[in-house]
Amino acid sequence: MVVCGDDGLAHRLAAELRGVYGEQVTLVVPPNGRTARPPVVGRARAASAALFDRVVSAAVGGRTGAAGPPSGPNPGQRADPEEPLEAAEPSEAVLAEAGVARAAALALVYDDDETNIRAALTARRLNPRLRLVLRLYNRRLGQHIEELLDQAAALAAGDQEDGTAGPGAGVEASTTVLSDADTAAPALAATAVTGTSRVVQTEGLLLRAVERPLAADGSGPGTGLCTLALLSGGDPDGGHGPDAGAEQQPRLLPDDEEVRRAAGRQAVVLEHVSAAPGTESAAPGRALAGIPSLGSLFSRRLRWSLAGLVGCVVALAVALWLVTGIHPLRACYVTLLDLFAIDDPALEEPLGRQLLQLLSALVGLLLLPVLLAAALETFGTFRTASSLRKPPRGLNGHVVLLGLGKIGTRVLTRLRELNIPVVCVESDPEARGLAAARRLRVPVVLGDVTQEGVLEAAQIHRAQTLLALTSADTTNLEAVLYARTLRPDLRVVLRLYDDDFATAVYRTLRAAYPRALTRSRSVTHLAAPAFAGAMLGRQVLGAVAVERRVLLFAAVDVDGHPQLEGRTVQEAFQAGAWRVLALLGRTGTPSGHVLEKGDRVVVAATRRGLAELG
Numbered sequence: 001m002v003v004c005g006d007d008g009l010a011h012r013l014a015a016e017l018r019g020v021y022g023e024q025v026t027l028v029v030p031p032n033g034r035t036a037r038p039p040v041v042g043r044a045r046a047a048s049a050a051l052f053d054r055v056v057s058a059a060v061g062g063r064t065g066a067a068g069p070p071s072g073p074n075p076g077q078r079a080d081p082e083e084p085l086e087a088a089e090p091s092e093a094v095l096a097e098a099g100v101a102r103a104a105a106l107a108l109v110y111d112d113d114e115t116n117i118r119a120a121l122t123a124r125r126l127n128p129r130l131r132l133v134l135r136l137y138n139r140r141l142g143q144h145i146e147e148l149l150d151q152a153a154a155l156a157a158g159d160q161e162d163g164t165a166g167p168g169a170g171v172e173a174s175t176t177v178l179s180d181a182d183t184a185a186p187a188l189a190a191t192a193v194t195g196t197s198r199v200v201q202t203e204g205l206l207l208r209a210v211e212r213p214l215a216a217d218g219s220g221p222g223t224g225l226c227t228l229a230l231l232s233g234g235d236p237d238g239g240h241g242p243d244a245g246a247e248q249q250p251r252l253l254p255d256d257e258e259v260r261r262a263a264g265r266q267a268v269v270l271e272h273v274s275a276a277p278g279t280e281s282a283a284p285g286r287a288l289a290g291i292p293s294l295g296s297l298f299s300r301r302l303r304w305s306l307a308g309l310v311g312c313v314v315a316l317a318v319a320l321w322l323v324t325g326i327h328p329l330r331a332c333y334v335t336l337l338d339l340f341a342i343d344d345p346a347l348e349e350p351l352g353r354q355l356l357q358l359l360s361a362l363v364g365l366l367l368l369p370v371l372l373a374a375a376l377e378t379f380g381t382f383r384t385a386s387s388l389r390k391p392p393r394g395l396n397g398h399v400v401l402l403g404l405g406k407i408g409t410r411v412l413t414r415l416r417e418l419n420i421p422v423v424c425v426e427s428d429p430e431a432r433g434l435a436a437a438r439r440l441r442v443p444v445v446l447g448d449v450t451q452e453g454v455l456e457a458a459q460i461h462r463a464q465t466l467l468a469l470t471s472a473d474t475t476n477l478e479a480v481l482y483a484r485t486l487r488p489d490l491r492v493v494l495r496l497y498d499d500d501f502a503t504a505v506y507r508t509l510r511a512a513y514p515r516a517l518t519r520s521r522s523v524t525h526l527a528a529p530a531f532a533g534a535m536l537g538r539q540v541l542g543a544v545a546v547e548r549r550v551l552l553f554a555a556v557d558v559d560g561h562p563q564l565e566g567r568t569v570q571e572a573f574q575a576g577a578w579r580v581l582a583l584l585g586r587t588g589t590p591s592g593h594v595l596e597k598g599d600r601v602v603v604a605a606t607r608r609g610l611a612e613l614g
Helices: 008-019 043-060 092-097 113-126 139-159 180-194 256-261 283-287 300-324 328-339 351-383 406-417 434-440 473-486 499-512 523-535 607-613
Strands: 002-005 026-029 105-109 131-135 174-178 199-202 205-213 226-230 266-273 399-402 422-426 444-446 465-468 491-495 518-521 539-546 549-557 578-583 600-605
Touching: 002 008, 008 026, 008 105, 008 523, 092 113, 105 113, 105 523, 113 131, 113 139, 131 139, 131 523, 139 174, 174 180, 174 523, 180 399, 180 406, 180 465, 180 491, 180 518, 180 523, 180 539, 226 256, 226 539, 226 578, 300 328, 300 351, 328 351, 399 406, 399 473, 406 422, 406 434, 465 473, 473 491, 473 499, 491 499, 499 518, 518 523, 523 539, 523 549, 549 607, 578 607, 600 607
Parallel strands: 002 026, 002 105, 105 131, 131 174, 399 422, 399 465, 422 444, 465 491, 491 518
Antiparallel strands: 199 205, 205 266, 226 266, 539 549, 549 600, 578 600
């Protein structure tokens, strides 16, 4: 495996492939002065990963390169693949030195789309059978790139049908385009709304993992599909709970006997939602998205002024009806004529009629500036439709989103699909997410979140959640600490890069604000399993954080998997490793169904379990 990148995702992906799947990985990163430092994944996990590498190396005769020299030099293969290869850019010479010509898979996870595309085209030429995984932010361009590279691989494979084994023989060439923003956005949005990131969606199937206590009689998950995990005594979804001992670790994918013995214990239960959020419930709102509402056209003060004038007209019409005794409809008509100074003066009419005519004329004079103001506000609203909106005064229960970069923009789109009110805060007036905010008509506050008054302008005191997604850990932390001084019970979700730093922040915030919900999420931590699965030829649909462990959801073809093929859904289950959740393309998944060739299933698996499925 070859991993090329310039940020934390490259380092975490390489660690995932080595420590979990036991793959030999060559990491290509820019020189130290141009790259972000690798993420800290914890001493215990680093030690266990090193031990696992040594065991695998001894078992397969130096496959990982961690124990002893390789059996012999390979052309295009580096002598020490564990040592990162430093290069400013992934040129053809750099890819050749990294061993792309003989590699099984290549991941290009640079932050720049153009760099990844250029390197992918070069790599496909060097090795037509290479399995490519690209990180692209532009989804439409990514679809075209997938088709182009797959077509090139198919043509190259046809040219090699003469029996010669070219580079990468035995590996099925494929191209997968992923986005760390798209991978992490559903989890971050779900965390902001419900306090949990446990949502997985595929092919119209929406699965949601919820936390609930098991029944006292040990009857299992109740209305849920199955029990995914038994939680420890610490915080269920905090991600950085204060108790991290081995005896406090959650139990992933327990069997029925374990579930029965854990009666009354907190558990993560899987539920099936009939329709994906935003497909039906949000449709009416989108159908009327082009029609501005009354509240967006006129200010509240102007609306109250118009209502007051209408009340005056009604009162004058009723008074005229009582004074003159004419028909009520005629009284309304005459009042409107007086209002617009169309009727003749009531010179020979009774005194009451004359007074009412004067009052109607006075109300008409008051109506003119109100109508002019309404016209000006309507014109201004349409004129500034392409500009950023300000948070309305009566907004309540919304989500304050800090940062409109790649991650923030995807999360914003996801929140609006769920019809969640959002107020964005962005310091860069040229941020890429501002266009999406204009299109979605989301209020935006431009300013540095660390400056006093910016969060107040976003009405943080009436918000439900603060979602800090800027690229700077200290900025996110400072914003959260300041917000907590304004709202001690505010739910906060932080995007933090360093795991050790996130653990310390989480424990401190939990101790200082025990009644408030605190969550810390790492985008690379959520995205790395999907990229690693794609490099191994698997489709990882999502990752669910269960305390400090991760449960993966993947789509797997039954053909070629002896652990699945020929077994019933109930038999194709290994406690603590994997469980079949659903059969794609069919309604329902009876436990007695025998899995056969052509079936495609959704499985929940631990990292080790997914590696064992092969």
